[in-house]
Amino acid sequence: MRDHILEERQRSIVRARTDAAKDIRCDAASVSGAVSQRACVYCGARVVLNPITDAFHIIHGPIGCASYTWDIRGSLSSGSELFRNSFSTDLQEKDIVFGGAAKLSAAIDEVMAAYAPKLIFVYATCIAGVIGDDVEAVCRKAEERWGSRVIPVKSPGFSGNKSTGYRLACEALMQLLPRGGEHPESAGINILGDYNLAGEMWIIKNYMKEIGIPVLAGFTGDSSYESLIRAPAARLNVVQCAGSMQYLARRMEETFNIPWIKASFFGIEDTCAALRQVADLVGGPGARRKAEALIRRETKRVERWTRPCYERLEGRKAAIFVGGGFKAISLVRQFREMGMQTVLVGTQTGSAEEYEVLKALVDADTVILDDANPAELEAFMREKGADILVGGVKERPLAYKLGIGFCDHNHERKRPLAGFEGLKNFAAEVNMTVNSPVWRHARV
Numbered sequence: 001m002r003d004h005i006l007e008e009r010q011r012s013i014v015r016a017r018t019d020a021a022k023d024i025r026c027d028a029a030s031v032s033g034a035v036s037q038r039a040c041v042y043c044g045a046r047v048v049l050n051p052i053t054d055a056f057h058i059i060h061g062p063i064g065c066a067s068y069t070w071d072i073r074g075s076l077s078s079g080s081e082l083f084r085n086s087f088s089t090d091l092q093e094k095d096i097v098f099g100g101a102a103k104l105s106a107a108i109d110e111v112m113a114a115y116a117p118k119l120i121f122v123y124a125t126c127i128a129g130v131i132g133d134d135v136e137a138v139c140r141k142a143e144e145r146w147g148s149r150v151i152p153v154k155s156p157g158f159s160g161n162k163s164t165g166y167r168l169a170c171e172a173l174m175q176l177l178p179r180g181g182e183h184p185e186s187a188g189i190n191i192l193g194d195y196n197l198a199g200e201m202w203i204i205k206n207y208m209k210e211i212g213i214p215v216l217a218g219f220t221g222d223s224s225y226e227s228l229i230r231a232p233a234a235r236l237n238v239v240q241c242a243g244s245m246q247y248l249a250r251r252m253e254e255t256f257n258i259p260w261i262k263a264s265f266f267g268i269e270d271t272c273a274a275l276r277q278v279a280d281l282v283g284g285p286g287a288r289r290k291a292e293a294l295i296r297r298e299t300k301r302v303e304r305w306t307r308p309c310y311e312r313l314e315g316r317k318a319a320i321f322v323g324g325g326f327k328a329i330s331l332v333r334q335f336r337e338m339g340m341q342t343v344l345v346g347t348q349t350g351s352a353e354e355y356e357v358l359k360a361l362v363d364a365d366t367v368i369l370d371d372a373n374p375a376e377l378e379a380f381m382r383e384k385g386a387d388i389l390v391g392g393v394k395e396r397p398l399a400y401k402l403g404i405g406f407c408d409h410n411h412e413r414k415r416p417l418a419g420f421e422g423l424k425n426f427a428a429e430v431n432m433t434v435n436s437p438v439w440r441h442a443r444v
């Protein structure tokens, strides 16, 4: 198998125990010339910021970059729907020769005049970065003219990888959070790295409500300008998607002295651990007792749905390729709970520490990849005889072409996969796709 992998990619692929002593190459630029499943810097920033429901997004670049909209990142809102709009300065050849700053300034004025939003994010994409428009100055002057926040996100796609985009988005959020004023400590928490896909933030908030812990702000699922600026008063930041939001948690700890923990709400083991941990750290009297009661009730409720699925999935093989390492770890545990074996696991932006956890969790011969390309995923899925691939929109056709099941665990999912409700949905989806009769006819 190694013969078919580019020399420069060899260090990004390990077998869990055979290569136990080998450090996987990760958190680095993609290999030039090798296709990458990763999104660009701008897309990374947009993933994080787009779910703010009353924010506007102006994409300073050619129209193509603006195709990355709410429609392919469907987080839900309980209030404003402004975030479903997307604007572009649609830079043309003339703008590229003479500069696009005036066009950007006019676009901001147009949006302000029509909608008067409290918050606009302006994304500088590749072309804006190449021609060197002073996006910061344009945004600063627009703030002076209109009195609303206009925050630049300097995110040319070529300036790093998706992780760079996450960091830039976190810095943009830090620009939003008020400093210097009084931030009296509250009993509440912030939830970081949940984007309310299919209503998952609401599931977590309901759990917190039941155990008596208020959520001040969600970053950024179903959030608003007003909710986000309350965030510095929280007692704890709970980080669900560590890849995108651990950086913000660290910055908020430095600036506002808010401690943080990682907590996953995917799979029964991690969901129960998360509820207990948050209850113990910030819950008032009785919070742990309420958390245990919730866990008992929900575990029993979903068991009658999950058990028949698990019986039909026993011994089947899973391949995982997702954005971040923390989610990959939860998924490996979740497949173990389901009686399935993870034969391949990879991420776009996993860290060295997360890959070490994965090595210890999976079977000896499990293949672990960082920043994989479709050819590698295909080769290893064939070699290992995977029955299902869990990934995002870019991985879906690959699974179907190989004639194996697929489960979307990315931003396009339409059913929640977090919490106990998510457990039920995940078991049903995996069972349906793995045991679908279509594969008997389509297997290649």
Ligand code: SF4
Residues within 6 Å of the ligand: 040, 041, 042, 043, 061, 064, 065, 125, 126, 127, 155, 156, 157, 158
């Ligand atoms: S790589 Fe550049 S041109 Fe392509 S979507 Fe990203 S910012 Fe736009």
